Each structure stands twice: as structure tokens, then as C-alpha cells.
Amino acid sequence: MAIQIEPLKCINCGACELGCSFYRDEVFTTMSASIMMYREEKRNYFGLMLKKEEEMVLGRPEGVEVQKDGESSGEEEANASAKPILMREPCDECKNAMCVRFCPTGCLTEVD
Amino acid sequence: MDNMYTEYYLVVDLATGTAEEIELEEEFVQEYVGGAKLNMALYEEHKDGEPIVLGTGLFTGTLVPGSCLGVITAKSPVTGKVAHAPFSWGAGAELKLTGYSFVVIKNAAEAPTYLWLHDEIADFVDASALWGKNVWDAVDIIRDEQGEDRIQVLSIGKAGENKVTTAQIVNNYWGDGDRFGFGALFGAKNLKAVAMRGMGELEIDDADAFIEKTEALLGVVKKQIAGKSGFSALDFANIPAALKAAAEKQMHRVEADFNNPLPYKFFLKYREDPTTMASTKVEEPGVLVSDPIGYAALGAAVAPEDAAEVLEACFKLGLNPVAVAGKLTAKDKAGAIAELEKMAESSKADAFDAVLSPFAPASERAEAAYIAGICPVLAAAAEALNAEALAELASIGTGLDFDADAFKL
Structure with a gap:
């Protein structure tokens, strides 16, 4: 199952990060998730990044963008926020994903 | 403590620049649970050092709905x-x-x-260059200095530095319900910020079992808050119609x-x-109304369309908007902000009688939320987050035995 992001439903709560990290390590942390919030806090610009095998899915407020490995969005601040996720495991497209189950708004859904 | 908390809490002595890790014992958690209740026990234990205790609740940082809450406990210069x-x-x-689930300062x-807390390390960092900076600039400098924009910062502005009792501790860029003048205590301790x-x-x-119960609880909570976000979640804040109308014209997103x-x-x-959704070159396009009661208070003092910008000034100066709103005489934005600048140098909050911050409706559920580490605004809206339900989850998560009375102060 793949994860679909509807960025404007995101409220930046981070439940997806916590849920995915729990799925991986059975502890509460935010550090091992394949999905991660990013935020330019003073601008109230926020969204999600989902690391996949060979690409990164960026759920920005303007829309969803897929970047192949090695590509850059050209936006310095978003790129800086994205760095930590580059070291993480990619999404393994698990079924009944915890990121989806604990997302309170329906921003994340599972699709075939 | 093996479960739900960290192994240690921290006792910081700013006078000597030392920090001592102390084991957070299971018996201590069994007796005081966490949040405001455990903070209070630590406060009493270290009373001679005029402590400020920063603490978390049992569920803070977990998947239990609303698990965002930390609690500042100290003797209020206001009350x-x-x-x-x-x-x-x-x-x-x-x-x-x-x-560190708890830090005694x-x-x-x-x-x-x-104070820079990271990965079981406490660094005392020279803040001479930050003293005199407004809250927003101080947060930016700390994040640059420590190299990460997800660092969370509790800091003071000019008001706290000047130890006025209308000062408040600000959470990153946004005020967060400190009605007790704790900003003045940071100032008295020469403590510009705690970064985490x-x-x-x-x-x-x-x-x-914990995940199963938590997911079921989330399902019930979602039903109880269905359709609520922004204003519709804030009946208790008594935001007048004219202020709502002004805010609707400036509304970006809920969060x-x-x-x-x-997302209140x-x-x-x-x-x-x-309506701009893209990131633009405007670095400070507006303000997060993180304190709706403060916003409503300012909206009664100045023109509704100016209330947001005056709230921003409060956050930058580290002033409690509820405490200063009634003291404003200017109705225009520029005049009000000039008055706030002066209040940050010298002003006194009106005394009131409360032990929990009147930031959300007072109730038994609010009390339980302050112990559990649950957002009190969510607890007010969701009956499912009651002491009985929290006690059951606490027992499953820790392996200890809690009842509903444990979630009373």
C-alpha cells in the first residue's frame, strides 16, 4: 500500500512521525520515521516529507511534488529541513500503516 | 523509571553552573504521577533554591491524543x-x-x-549577546547557533529581563498561557532561555495493549471534537463577533x-x-494566535483589525497579553505598541486567584490533563479524556497501578 498526502488537511501535529517511529522501533520517538514534518515557523509554511525507495514525496501547501533521488527543490530552507530524513529508512509501504491510523485529519490515506 | 518517562531528571544550579542527574524512581512516579503534581513535589524538595520546575506529564510525547503538554511550576510573583x-x-x-522528563532550575x-538541553546533556551557554534581544530574534539566534530549526525554545523578552510581573515565558515565537509572571522569574535568574x-x-x-487502547481513545476523541477547529474550538475564549470578523479577513491556516x-x-x-500558501520572501507575515484568550483581551482594547499585530508585539516583548490589555489606553496600533514597549520596562500584573493557568476552562479534566501531559483545551472539548480513562492507560503503559484519584492535584 502506498501513502497519499493531501497537504492542506495537515495540521502539523506530527502524529504520523510518532506513529511511523513506533512501527519501526516499538518506542515513542520522532527520530526513525520515514515521514517527517517540515516547517518554516514564522511564515506558517509547513508540510510533510515522505521518503520512498528512490524518491522523496513532498506534501507542500501548494501541492504534492515528487523528487527523484539527487534532485533538489531549489529552496534552501526546505532543503535544510529535509536533511535529517535523508538518513532514515524509506517507507516500506506497510499495510494498515500507523502514520495513517493516527493521522487525525485524513491528510494521509492508504492507496493501492 | 523504565516506561513512559526518561531514566533521569535534572537539577540545575545556575549559581554554580552545575547540573546533576537524579534517577526518576518508580515509587516517585507511583505517588505523584507527573506533570503539575510531580512538579509540585520537586518544587517542595528544592524550595530553598527558589526553583522553576519544567516538567512533562506521564503521556507527554506519546501517541495518547493531545500529548503535547509540559508544565512550568514556580512561585508566581503575581499571585x-x-x-x-x-x-x-x-x-x-x-x-x-x-x-530529562523534569528539570529543576x-x-x-x-x-x-x-540552558541548552540535548541528548542527555545540559550546556550552560553565555547569553550576553542575547540579553536585550526580543524573543523572536533570540529564538532565531539560538537555532542558528545550535544548528537546527526544530529546536524548541522557552524564552523571555525585554519584559522578563526587566522582571515586570506582566512578563511571560514565550514558547518559540508564540505566547503560551503563562499568566503567572514566570517570565520575571527567568529574568531574576539571568536565564534568557531554555532550548531543547x-x-x-x-x-x-x-x-x-497501549496502542490498541490509545487508538480506540483517539477514535472517540475525534467524534467528540468533530467539526471543531480554530474559532469553533474556542467557545470558552469569548471572542467577540467583530474580532472574529477581523480575523476571518486575515486567516491563513489552523494548526x-x-x-x-x-487544531485550535x-x-x-x-x-x-x-491566502498565500507558498513560502515567500516575507519573513514575518503575521502571528500564530496561540493564546486565544489573550487575543480576545487585546481585541477589546484596540481596533479589531489591529489586535493580531499588537499580539505579535506582546510575544516579541515577552508580555502576557491578558495582563497588559486592560492597561492600554491607545486605540491605534502604533500607540498601543509604544505603550507595550514602556510596559516591558515597568509594569505590574493585577493579582488574581488561581493555581492552574486560566488558559483553558478549569475542571477536573483540566486538572487531570495537567498531570497527564494532555492539552487542556483538548481535554475541555473531549469528555473521553477523563481521569478514569487516563488511569487505565497509565497502568498499561507503565506496569504500575493507577486509579482516577491519581490524576487529581
């Missing part, structure tokens, strides 16, 4: 009593993940200092605290088109 104020957003969870530093970032992990006793399904905070833009 003269030991009192508890919330810190939410991302800071509650971040404190626990630094490796004693005595005063000789020179301006900020952690890579910690919290273990659970019976993880499968939530860490793992909070209730909202961002207002007044320096660019509020």
Missing part, C-alpha cells in the same frame, strides 16, 4: 502562590526527548545564560500542537495576502 502554567506546541514532547546565574532538542526514546510496558487532534490555534497574516 504569591506556587502555580502551574502550560507549555505546549512542540516543547513539552521535546523536553522529554532530551532525556535553582538559584540565579551571575551573567545572562541560556532530543533524540530520546520512551518505552512502554505493554506496547500492544495543532504536537499530536493534538484539535490559527495563523493570521497581515503583511501579505493571507
Whole structure:
């Protein structure tokens, strides 16, 4: 199952990060998730990044963008926020994903 | 403590520049649970050092709905009593993940200092260059200095530095319900800020049962808050119609605290088109209304369309908007902000009688939320977050035995 992001439903709560990290390590942390919030806090610009095998899915407020490995969005601040996720495991497209189950708004859904 | 909390808490002595890790014992958690209740026990134990206690609740940083809450406990210069104020957003969870579920800050530093908590390390950092900076600039400098924009910062502005009792501790850029003048206590301790970032992990006793119960609880909570966000979640704040109308014209997006399904905070833009969704070159387009009661108070004092910008000024100066709103005489934005600048140099909050910050409706559920580490605004809206339900989850998560009375102060 793949994860679909509807960025404007995101409220930046981070439940997806916590849920995915729990799925991986059975502890509460935010550090091992394949999905991660990013935020330019003073601008109230926020969204999600989902690391996949060979690409990164960026759920920005303007829309969803897929970047192949090695590509850059050209936006310095978003790129800086994205760095930590580059070291993480990619999404393994698990079924009944915890990121989806604990997302309170329906921003994340599972699709075939 | 093996589950839900970190192994240690921290006792910091600003006068000597030392920090001592102390084991957080299971018996202590069994007796005081956490949040405001455990903070109070630590306060009493270290009373001689005029402590400020920063603490987390049992569920802070977990998947339990609304698990964003941290609690500041100290003797209020406004009420003269030991009192508890919330810190939410991302800071509650971040404190626990630094490796310290509780931090007792004693005595005063000789020179301006900020405390940098990260990965079970406490650094005392020279804050001379930050002293005199407004809150927003101080947060930016700390994040640049420590190299991460997800660092959570509790800091003071000019008001706290000047030890006025209308001062408040600000959470990153946004005020967060400190009605007790705790900002003045930071100032008295020469403490500009506490910055936090952690890579910690919290273990659970019976993880499968905990997740099952938590997911079911989230389902019920979602039904109880269905349709609520922004204004519709804020009946208790008594936001007048004229202020709502002004805010609707500036409305950007609603937003939530860490793992909070209730997005009651909202961002207002007044320096660019509020419908702008892209990141632009406007660095400070507006303000997050993180304190709706403060916003409502300012809206009664100045023109409704100016209230958001005056709230921004309060946050930058580290002033409690509820305490200063009634003292404003100017109705125009520029005049009001000029008055706030003066209040940050010298002003006194009116005394009131409360122990929990009147930031959300007072109730038994609010009391339980302050112990559990749950957002009190969510707890007010969701009956499912009651002491009985929290006690059951606490027992599953820790392997200890809690009843509903444990979640009473």
C-alpha cells in the first residue's frame, strides 16, 4: 500500500512521525520515521516529507511534488529541513500503516 | 523509571553552573504521577533554591491524543502562590526527548545564560549577546547557533529581563498561557532561555495493549471534537463577533500542537495576502494566535483589525497579553505598541486567584490533563479524556497501578 498526502488537511501535529517511529522501533520517538514534518515557523509554511525507495514525496501547501533521488527543490530552507530524513529508512509501504491510523485529519490515506 | 518517562531528571544550579542527574524512581512516579503534581513535589524538595520546575506529564510525547503538554511550576510573583502554567506546541514532547522528563532550575546565574538541553546533556551557554534581544530574534539566534530549526525554545523578552510581573515565558515565537509572571522569574535568574532538542526514546510496558487502547481513545476523541477547529474550538475564549470578523479577513491556516487532534490555534497574516500558501520572501507575515484568550483581551482594547499585530508585539516583548490589555489606553496600533514597549520596562500584573493557568476552562479534566501531559483545551472539548480513562492507560503503559484519584492535584 502506498501513502497519499493531501497537504492542506495537515495540521502539523506530527502524529504520523510518532506513529511511523513506533512501527519501526516499538518506542515513542520522532527520530526513525520515514515521514517527517517540515516547517518554516514564522511564515506558517509547513508540510510533510515522505521518503520512498528512490524518491522523496513532498506534501507542500501548494501541492504534492515528487523528487527523484539527487534532485533538489531549489529552496534552501526546505532543503535544510529535509536533511535529517535523508538518513532514515524509506517507507516500506506497510499495510494498515500507523502514520495513517493516527493521522487525525485524513491528510494521509492508504492507496493501492 | 523504565516506561513512559526518561531514566533521569535534572537539577540545575545556575549559581554554580552545575547540573546533576537524579534517577526518576518508580515509587516517585507511583505517588505523584507527573506533570503539575510531580512538579509540585520537586518544587517542595528544592524550595530553598527558589526553583522553576519544567516538567512533562506521564503521556507527554506519546501517541495518547493531545500529548503535547509540559508544565512550568514556580512561585508566581503575581499571585504569591506556587502555580502551574502550560507549555505546549512542540516543547513539552521535546523536553522529554532530551532525556530529562523534569528539570529543576535553582538559584540565579551571575551573567545572562541560556540552558541548552540535548541528548542527555545540559550546556550552560553565555547569553550576553542575547540579553536585550526580543524573543523572536533570540529564538532565531539560538537555532542558528545550535544548528537546527526544530529546536524548541522557552524564552523571555525585554519584559522578563526587566522582571515586570506582566512578563511571560514565550514558547518559540508564540505566547503560551503563562499568566503567572514566570517570565520575571527567568529574568531574576539571568536565564534568557531554555532550548531543547532530543533524540530520546520512551518505552512502554505493554506496547500492544497501549496502542490498541490509545487508538480506540483517539477514535472517540475525534467524534467528540468533530467539526471543531480554530474559532469553533474556542467557545470558552469569548471572542467577540467583530474580532472574529477581523480575523476571518486575515486567516491563513489552523494548526495543532504536537499530536493534538484539535487544531485550535490559527495563523493570521497581515503583511501579505493571507491566502498565500507558498513560502515567500516575507519573513514575518503575521502571528500564530496561540493564546486565544489573550487575543480576545487585546481585541477589546484596540481596533479589531489591529489586535493580531499588537499580539505579535506582546510575544516579541515577552508580555502576557491578558495582563497588559486592560492597561492600554491607545486605540491605534502604533500607540498601543509604544505603550507595550514602556510596559516591558515597568509594569505590574493585577493579582488574581488561581493555581492552574486560566488558559483553558478549569475542571477536573483540566486538572487531570495537567498531570497527564494532555492539552487542556483538548481535554475541555473531549469528555473521553477523563481521569478514569487516563488511569487505565497509565497502568498499561507503565506496569504500575493507577486509579482516577491519581490524576487529581
